[in-house]
Amino acid sequence: MEEHYIGVDLGGTKILAGVFDAEHQCLATDKTKTKPEEGYDAVCSRIVRAIRAAAESAGIDPAKANGAGIGAPGSISSDESQVLFAPNLDWRDAPLKADLEAQLGCPVWLGNDCNVAATGIHRLELEAKPNDMVSIFLGTGIGAGIITNGVFLTGATRAAGEVGHMVLDPDGPVCGCGTRGCFEALASRTAIFNKVKSAVDDGGELTPMLEAGDHSVTRIRSGKLRRAIEAGDPLGKQVLDETCFYTGLAIANLCNLLNPEVVALGGGLVEQLHPFMLPKIRDAALERIMPGARRVRIMATTLGDHAGITGAAILAHDHA
Amino acid sequence: MEEHYIGVDLGGTKILAGVFDAEHQCLATDKTKTKPEEGYDAVCSRIVRAIRAAAESAGIDPAKANGAGIGAPGSISSDESQVLFAPNLDWRDAPLKADLEAQLGCPVWLGNDCNVAATGIHRLELEAKPNDMVSIFLGTGIGAGIITNGVFLTGATRAAGEVGHMVLDPDGPVCGCGTRGCFEALASRTAIFNKVKSAVDDGGELTPMLEAGDHSVTRIRSGKLRRAIEAGDPLGKQVLDETCFYTGLAIANLCNLLNPEVVALGGGLVEQLHPFMLPKIRDAALERIMPGARRVRIMATTLGDHAGITGAAILAHDHA
Numbered sequence: 001m002e003e004h005y006i007g008v009d010l011g012g013t014k015i016l017a018g019v020f021d022a023e024h025q026c027l028a029t030d031k032t033k034t035k036p037e038e039g040y041d042a043v044c045s046r047i048v049r050a051i052r053a054a055a056e057s058a059g060i061d062p063a064k065a066n067g068a069g070i071g072a073p074g075s076i077s078s079d080e081s082q083v084l085f086a087p088n089l090d091w092r093d094a095p096l097k098a099d100l101e102a103q104l105g106c107p108v109w110l111g112n113d114c115n116v117a118a119t120g121i122h123r124l125e126l127e128a129k130p131n132d133m134v135s136i137f138l139g140t141g142i143g144a145g146i147i148t149n150g151v152f153l154t155g156a157t158r159a160a161g162e163v164g165h166m167v168l169d170p171d172g173p174v175c176g177c178g179t180r181g182c183f184e185a186l187a188s189r190t191a192i193f194n195k196v197k198s199a200v201d202d203g204g205e206l207t208p209m210l211e212a213g214d215h216s217v218t219r220i221r222s223g224k225l226r227r228a229i230e231a232g233d234p235l236g237k238q239v240l241d242e243t244c245f246y247t248g249l250a251i252a253n254l255c256n257l258l259n260p261e262v263v264a265l266g267g268g269l270v271e272q273l274h275p276f277m278l279p280k281i282r283d284a285a286l287e288r289i290m291p292g293a294r295r296v297r298i299m300a301t302t303l304g305d306h307a308g309i310t311g312a313a314i315l316a317h318d319h320a
Numbered sequence: 321m322e323e324h325y326i327g328v329d330l331g332g333t334k335i336l337a338g339v340f341d342a343e344h345q346c347l348a349t350d351k352t353k354t355k356p357e358e359g360y361d362a363v364c365s366r367i368v369r370a371i372r373a374a375a376e377s378a379g380i381d382p383a384k385a386n387g388a389g390i391g392a393p394g395s396i397s398s399d400e401s402q403v404l405f406a407p408n409l410d411w412r413d414a415p416l417k418a419d420l421e422a423q424l425g426c427p428v429w430l431g432n433d434c435n436v437a438a439t440g441i442h443r444l445e446l447e448a449k450p451n452d453m454v455s456i457f458l459g460t461g462i463g464a465g466i467i468t469n470g471v472f473l474t475g476a477t478r479a480a481g482e483v484g485h486m487v488l489d490p491d492g493p494v495c496g497c498g499t500r501g502c503f504e505a506l507a508s509r510t511a512i513f514n515k516v517k518s519a520v521d522d523g524g525e526l527t528p529m530l531e532a533g534d535h536s537v538t539r540i541r542s543g544k545l546r547r548a549i550e551a552g553d554p555l556g557k558q559v560l561d562e563t564c565f566y567t568g569l570a571i572a573n574l575c576n577l578l579n580p581e582v583v584a585l586g587g588g589l590v591e592q593l594h595p596f597m598l599p600k601i602r603d604a605a606l607e608r609i610m611p612g613a614r615r616v617r618i619m620a621t622t623l624g625d626h627a628g629i630t631g632a633a634i635l636a637h638d639h640a
Contacts, residue, residue, distance in 0.1 A: 167569050
């Protein structure tokens with residue numbers, strides 16, 4: 001009988017579900033909005049609905065799948081059954097494993113979203129299976145999955161890996177967490193949006209980046225930023241250069257601290273913009289990495305937004 | 321027969337050797353200058369001389385010791401036999417284990433100086449034996465020993481733990497490594513000296529801190545800075561406040577990244593000044609640590625400059 005594994009990437013904005021075979025090949029996916037404001041039970045139902053839609057596309061019965069893995073945006077209990085704390089979903093001690101198992105009829109395992117995506121990259125993209133690896137995901141926020149001595153770094157209270165809240169400039173802009181100059185406040189898509197918005201608020205001209213789409217600056221998706229860069233937009237180039245500089249700085253700090261073999265970059269910004277970003281990020285990083293740690297491969301994942309669902313399916317595969 | 325273990329803290333400036341019993345109690349010590357400019361063989365001879373002097377004070381024959389541990393300022397080969405790279409000593413691939421064993425007649429093991437000092441703190445001071453711990457040593461430079469998931473963090477090429485070269489302010493002063501705004505360039509004793517010197521160079525008044533000792537600013541030992549702070553020296557207070565701010569920032573970054581149970585501070589600056597420094601360091605750190613990682617104990621080691629020799633003797637004890 002054929003084996004099937006379900007992988008889910010549960011984000012603050014969207015839910016992506018995929019069905020995979022035993023060789024980690026994706027057979028079908030489904031995407032839906034998360035709508036966390038509707039509450040925990042509604043989000044659980046939406047996860048189940050996305051899984052059922054993906055399973056239907058793949059022509060399988062989800063109850064007969066060998067297992068499902070869920071990458072969730074928060075800290076996960078050590079028995080992989082509960083989401084301990086997920087600020088973007090406003091969840092605390094959510095018994096997601098039991099609730100999904102009851103609705104799906106197959107076994108479910110939980111993982112932190114960044115760790116799960118890092119697992120996808122580690123298993124599918126990296127032949128050498130490095131013992132020391134950092135994966136950084138640049139999107140609305142900034143997260144990371146860190147492997148040291150061959151295992152995921154969890155920390156004493158399962159709160160490790162908050163790369164996005166590494167202070168890189170104590171005089172920098174205020175972050176969502178309240179601290180000034182966090183990496184996330186300097187280099188996330190939210191930071192890019194804030195910089196463009198304040199340039200316009202300061203009386204700056206509407207640049208081609210903004211004129212190309214709507215004239216408001218309420219949303220700047222990564223794809224729009226890419227098209228602006230391709231069109232030679234000066235404001236777009238400036239904010240992207242700053243993002244690359246701080247990302248390089250963060251990578252240098254992580255390399256000097258953790259001395260990884262590989263730094264893998266993912267997330268929406270990187271997926272859309274890595275040809276522009278990678279050379280600048282590498283320059284800013286390598287200039288600051290100590291000689292002993294400089295033999296590091298800084299790469300962009302080719303899995304794109306499938307890194308999360310792939311890693312989640314691998315989580316299920318490893319446990320089932 | 322009684323057991324004896326020798327512990328050596330090999331620094332860029334001085335060598336401290338101690339003789340310990342099986343309960344890690346120090347029986348005698350000896351201190352000498354390192355004089356790395358005289359070359360590797362001369363430094364080896366000085367290490368042996370310091371060990372012999374400490375052993376004589378303790379009334380033992382070093383050749384009959386159960387073993388000697390050496391904490392060296394650099395990266396150590398995985399078989400603990402060679403100092404791979406020690407910039408302060410200008411050593412590369414130095415076969416220190418074999419050379420000392422030949423001269424001492426007892427087995428020798430090498431460790432990184434910061435890891436060895438962290439071992440001393442972990443074993444003698446911390447009842448709970450934390451699985452996740454960061455030790456930071458503030459002196460002429462800044463180093464760290466980091467334990468994650470119960471083991472020392474070494475990284476892919478044994479270059480991990482370079483906390484001193486974490487960039488905390490990209491517009492900060494240039495570090496000895498060439499990068500701007502490293503933690504070491506902002507908060508080490510060298511940074512304090514540079515700040516005082518440039519205040520005087522800029523036409524600032526000689527403050528009581530400087531007038532208390534010699535009128536030059538060629539050397540500011542930690543003890544002198546302590547006496548200046550106690551006397552209410554305004555320049556001394558200002559530079560120490562800055563040191564505490566950046567140390568708190570660095571600790572926050574490390575807590576958000578590694579989520580340790582304990583952050584232990586040591587080194588000359590902390591030994592002399594922890595009553596002034598700890599409250600300010602804690603304030604700056606806790607303000608920036610994410611809620612999930614905030615349950616961390618930030619402490620100063622009470623082992624003082626014995627942390628290194630104690631940990632080195634424990635290294636020997638564990639191996640012998």
